[in-house]
Amino acid sequence: MPELPEVETVKAGIAPVMQGHVIAQAEVNRPNLRWPFPERMVDRLTGKRVLGLRRRSKYILVDLDSAETLLIHLGMSGRMLVSGHTVGEFHHPHPVPAKHDHVVFHMDDGARITFNDARRFGAMDLMETAHQEDHWLIRDLGPEPLGNAFNETYLIERLKGRNTPIKSALLDQRIVSGLGNIYVCEVLFRAGIHPARKAGRISAARVASLVPLIRDVLSEAIAAGGSSLRDYRQSDGELGYFQHVFQVYDREGKPCVTHGCNKTITRIVQSGRSSFFCPQCQR
DNA sequence: CGTAGGTCCTGCGTGC
């Protein structure tokens, strides 16, 4: 589920109930997710005030008044359930504890943030806020796709001479950080580039065209997430899911949306992951 | 060095 827009949406959803509040109790129900939790995690979280939340790539960073920062990665199936707070007229009751509720933050005002992750590809770690850039999971990340450091010149330079398929290159978080399988498929469709095309053999002009398209796709997805987030009436508090209309992702065998194109969307597997594309529109 | 493939986990949909 979580690529950059979903992580941004989750961050925006949990920020109001965390920021400025004290974690009255950190409940940690297992010793690890993808990796072991940090030493004394419960003690290092309990009683700490949350100064603010940030996002770097697909990581949520929670700054604490202990000069430490909590790093959260949602993996494939990680989700955050917010409860015990009131939005407008609606009060979210606490849910029945569920399978895979691995970590629960009990806030000082009664709100809860429950981290549920069936597949446990997610992660949490604690680090000194001052040295966050040196953290091994953050260190080698490429620029934020919505930031100024990610631009046409940069991308052309980074893809120059690369023999890897453009699909794989855009999934490489060291080149640009935050894209995942869905949005790479969508971006390549908009750009009219075949996912198997070698990154280094795409003209500079076409590579340059990817930059604004990446920004567009991510911005639209964030906007869609934000709008669904505002509507809590039918929500049980679960954040990060929103219905987004995909043009190619998960549309194998369905008609291409391009006007006048009568081809159907094809699925291929590239380094173990599905790529969806239109064989007519993407070359 | 760059690149492809295996791997960690659980759950769900599909076909028999």
Place this chain on the structure above:
DNA sequence: TGCACGCAGGACCTAC
């Protein structure tokens, strides 16, 4: 209804 299989939005690690 049960069961086997393929697949899932991530990304590290190893082998070539």
